[in-house]
Amino acid sequence: MDLGLTAADAEFRREARDWLAAHVPAEPLPSLETAEGFAAHREWERELYTGRWSAVTWPEAYGGRGASLLRWLLFEEEYYAARAPGRVSQNGVSLLAPTLFEHGTQEQLARVLPAMASGATIWAQAWSEPGAGSDLAALRSSAVRTDGGWLLRGHKTWSSRAAFADRAFGLFRSHPGADRPHNGLTYLMFDLAAPGVTVRPIGRLDGKPAFAELFLEDVFVPDADVIGEPGQGWRVAMSTAGNERGLTLRSPGRFTAAAGRLAALWRATADPADTALRDRVADALIGARAYQLAAYAGVARLTEGGTPGAAASLTKVFWSELDIALHETALDLLGPRGELAATATEAPDHGSWADGWIFALAGPVYAGTNEIQRDIIAERLLGLPKGRR
Amino acid sequence: MRFLLDAEQAEFGRTLGRLLAAADVPAAVRAWGTGDSAPGHAVWRRLAGTGVFGLAVPEKHGGAGFLPVELTLSFVELGRYAVPGPAVETAAAAVLLERLGDADGGLAGTWLPAIAAGDAMVSYADLAHGPYALDAATADVTFLVDGDTLRACDGCGPVQPSVDPARRLTRCAGGAVLASGPAVWAAAAQAADTARLLTAAQALGVGRRLLDDTVAYVKQRTQFGVAVGSFQAVKHRLADVLLALEFAEPLVYGAAVEWAGALQADTANHGYGATGAGIGVAMAKVAAGEAAYTAARAALQLHGALGYTDELGLSLWIRRARALRGAWGTPAECRARVLAGPAPAGPQIFHE
Numbered sequence: 001m002d003l004g005l006t007a008a009d010a011e012f013r014r015e016a017r018d019w020l021a022a023h024v025p026a027e028p029l030p031s032l033e034t035a036e037g038f039a040a041h042r043e044w045e046r047e048l049y050t051g052r053w054s055a056v057t058w059p060e061a062y063g064g065r066g067a068s069l070l071r072w073l074l075f076e077e078e079y080y081a082a083r084a085p086g087r088v089s090q091n092g093v094s095l096l097a098p099t100l101f102e103h104g105t106q107e108q109l110a111r112v113l114p115a116m117a118s119g120a121t122i123w124a125q126a127w128s129e130p131g132a133g134s135d136l137a138a139l140r141s142s143a144v145r146t147d148g149g150w151l152l153r154g155h156k157t158w159s160s161r162a163a164f165a166d167r168a169f170g171l172f173r174s175h176p177g178a179d180r181p182h183n184g185l186t187y188l189m190f191d192l193a194a195p196g197v198t199v200r201p202i203g204r205l206d207g208k209p210a211f212a213e214l215f216l217e218d219v220f221v222p223d224a225d226v227i228g229e230p231g232q233g234w235r236v237a238m239s240t241a242g243n244e245r246g247l248t249l250r251s252p253g254r255f256t257a258a259a260g261r262l263a264a265l266w267r268a269t270a271d272p273a274d275t276a277l278r279d280r281v282a283d284a285l286i287g288a289r290a291y292q293l294a295a296y297a298g299v300a301r302l303t304e305g306g307t308p309g310a311a312a313s314l315t316k317v318f319w320s321e322l323d324i325a326l327h328e329t330a331l332d333l334l335g336p337r338g339e340l341a342a343t344a345t346e347a348p349d350h351g352s353w354a355d356g357w358i359f360a361l362a363g364p365v366y367a368g369t370n371e372i373q374r375d376i377i378a379e380r381l382l383g384l385p386k387g388r389r
Numbered sequence: 390m391r392f393l394l395d396a397e398q399a400e401f402g403r404t405l406g407r408l409l410a411a412a413d414v415p416a417a418v419r420a421w422g423t424g425d426s427a428p429g430h431a432v433w434r435r436l437a438g439t440g441v442f443g444l445a446v447p448e449k450h451g452g453a454g455f456l457p458v459e460l461t462l463s464f465v466e467l468g469r470y471a472v473p474g475p476a477v478e479t480a481a482a483a484v485l486l487e488r489l490g491d492a493d494g495g496l497a498g499t500w501l502p503a504i505a506a507g508d509a510m511v512s513y514a515d516l517a518h519g520p521y522a523l524d525a526a527t528a529d530v531t532f533l534v535d536g537d538t539l540r541a542c543d544g545c546g547p548v549q550p551s552v553d554p555a556r557r558l559t560r561c562a563g564g565a566v567l568a569s570g571p572a573v574w575a576a577a578a579q580a581a582d583t584a585r586l587l588t589a590a591q592a593l594g595v596g597r598r599l600l601d602d603t604v605a606y607v608k609q610r611t612q613f614g615v616a617v618g619s620f621q622a623v624k625h626r627l628a629d630v631l632l633a634l635e636f637a638e639p640l641v642y643g644a645a646v647e648w649a650g651a652l653q654a655d656t657a658n659h660g661y662g663a664t665g666a667g668i669g670v671a672m673a674k675v676a677a678g679e680a681a682y683t684a685a686r687a688a689l690q691l692h693g694a695l696g697y698t699d700e701l702g703l704s705l706w707i708r709r710a711r712a713l714r715g716a717w718g719t720p721a722e723c724r725a726r727v728l729a730g731p732a733p734a735g736p737q738i739f740h741e
Contacts, residue, residue, distance in 0.1 A: 001393060001395065001642060003647065263728065266728065282675070282727040285672070285727055285728070286676055289643075290636040290637065290640050293640060294635070294636055294639045296392040297639050317628075374624060375621065377631060378628045381631060382627055382631060384607065384608065385615075
């Protein structure tokens, strides 16, 4: 058991730090939840790709560096410490790509991944439906067999990034007579500009169109865009869900960097006699450090052949609640200035605390609510009996 | 970097666990609380036979060499089985004496081999961290640090009962001065971090035990015709306990790794205080203390009135969880330490 880096890992970290220092935009990019910001972030993805930093763990053939998971953690620490822009490609890189590596064909990998790495194709996820959120197996949108492919029909919603993205991936009911709701689903990729797709942006809590609902009327998807076997979509999707809840969505670098900034804010602004606030700052540092060390241990376990499994549910609840606590503490530290929206010219720290708070509030809701995660933890990690939800 | 226990370490923990499971520790705890230390001494001797105390003692004094990760995982097991006695204090005293070296009248040469062999039960108090010594009347010797002065106590006051009857607390009066000066102050700081870390490890073990026992209970206890463990409110409460424990554990082991490095750095005159290891230890103490306490509250609530009885063994761990929370650094002291800087070193960086 040790925390020391090899010279080669330390060199990788230095290389990432140097590149980021030379390339991270001096001014924050506009919010990626606006058309202007989305375009700017797409440009940043191209820049990252040019430096081969957009998907560091991928094989070099697809634009990656073939880096270890540990190096990915190190890269992410440097990335957030450098205050580099948010990743507009995250749905693709963190959710779709791992699924393709596990279930995709060689042709799909070669076609989809390089365009994803360069930012040429930005992906949205299309899982939820008006009647199927936490109970994802209740989804009703369908894929109907047709010559050479499938016709998608139905209504998807809360589709992150879909307001401006190029393509989407999601689950559809393809075999309606299946014995259980989890069976007879198919995992597909489709074009958001295809005939029959209507995208209606939905404003999030702060009004920005962070997600959208999708209306699908006989949208054609060729067989080449089915991931895994038709009818086996649930199994394919669950590997993506593990990725979504686990490490790849929220790397510890994000929280260690934010906790470090919070501590700096406390030192600069706080009344040392306010021990209640001090304790919350300390708890944010402790939580970020715990998450970071748990990630190192998790990476070691994965590297030695383990799978995230239900442990991803622990991770998801922990980071989502840490994220909110951390940002709420910062806003409380800022006092009256804490209410300024990110767009206010006088918003502290370019509005990043306010923006971060809005973003964090979604954490316990998406990627499977924390209530569902706690059920999974209790049933699969503690072995408690299943019961009514 | 490989931040996981290796197979040998994990097996050592399992061996200790099996030994303690077979030793009827609860009976020893209850006897200890009434002043009968014989069964507790028997447990202590069995523990010593596995080499636990030698993990805090360098080879030249008969120990296994200083092995903080193994020491830490041992103390998780001590917590899991609620072992009574000044085990934390004995290990902390070993670090104190080893740091002071042989310059001060051969203290290290006298006591460290006895500690390593399990022949010496040592109590230790540092007035900077609390007025009471644990089990001073039972221990073979009680060391007392007051500022930069180290004494061997020659008398202690009446037992001040703890919320955990197996923790027998007394105020100790100063005896012969064994050493004084800045070296004592520096060694005491490292001993206090030792005690803090091992207290955190014990708390983690206490919390694990409380969770295990409670999970077993809610699976078999029925109400409304079903196991209470099938109720979502029960599941969510236990999920929160597991969350707290799972994220305290890497802090505890991470602190052990850093602390080992810091002690080595100090030997090389880099300065223990500059390494940030004390911050990692403080983080571990806060997280493990909170996790154990969360586990205790949940265990009591989910056992219902049965959990509120002294007869059920659960009470040993519930009371221990409360006692360990304040020992060797209250949550408030540890949180203040976290913000006192510097941040932990190593591959992990808190950028500011």
